[in-house]
Amino acid sequence: MTDDAVALMHLAHQLHRNLERRLQSDFAHPKPPEMQIVALWQVRERPGITVRELADELQLRPNNASALVTAMVTANLLRREPDERDRRVVRLHTTEEARERIDRVQDLFTGYLLNGLGQLTDEQQSAIRAALPALAALSASVRRDAH
Numbered sequence: 001m002t003d004d005a006v007a008l009m010h011l012a013h014q015l016h017r018n019l020e021r022r023l024q025s026d027f028a029h030p031k032p033p034e035m036q037i038v039a040l041w042q043v044r045e046r047p048g049i050t051v052r053e054l055a056d057e058l059q060l061r062p063n064n065a066s067a068l069v070t071a072m073v074t075a076n077l078l079r080r081e082p083d084e085r086d087r088r089v090v091r092l093h094t095t096e097e098a099r100e101r102i103d104r105v106q107d108l109f110t111g112y113l114l115n116g117l118g119q120l121t122d123e124q125q126s127a128i129r130a131a132l133p134a135l136a137a138l139s140a141s142v143r144r145d146a147h
Contacts, residue, residue, distance in 0.1 A: 022112050029101060035060075036072055040094055040102050043078060048091040059143070077101075 024031060032040075035058065042057050043049055049057075055065030069092065072078040077098040083089035094102065117125055 019109055019112060023105065023108055026108055027105065032075075032077070032101075035068060036075075036077065037102075037105060039068060039072065040077060040098050043092050044094050044099065044102055047093050048081075050089060050091060054092065072098075 020034075031037075039054060039058060042054055046053070051065050051069050052062055054060075054069070055062045058065060058068075060068070069078060069080070073080060076095055079093050079095055080090045081093060083091055117128070120128070
């Protein structure tokens with residue numbers, strides 16, 4: 001079992017690294033730090049998320065999430081909007097520029113993976129498809145255990 005865990009850890013790292021390397025050569029803009037990309041995906045998925053909710057999603061301390069958001073607002077990737085019901089609450093939204101960049105990164109990552117999957121046998125593709133729910137459950141379990 002330990003060997004499987006180590007193999008999975010190395011494989012996940014290698015896949016991530018391969019995607020990142022490809023992105024560096026194909027993405028026209030300076031690549032934002034990984035935490036900014038993940039934050040943008042979260043805010044795009046949940047428009048109006050608060051800084052505290054984003055901190056929870058990213059497993060960051062609130063002050064670190066606040067600093068991340070401030071840097072992203074300065075870079076014109078996020079905008080802060082006061083909540084309509086409670087002006088003390090600030091809601092986060094992606095800018096048009098950020099949405100375009102997220103779409104481009106998503107398209108590149110999807111293309112890399114589709115190309116790679118297309119080079120696998122039908123059996124290998126089926127095995128990956130069948131493993132996705134278990135991998136998602138594993139990720140959720142590891143996250144849950146961290147709290």
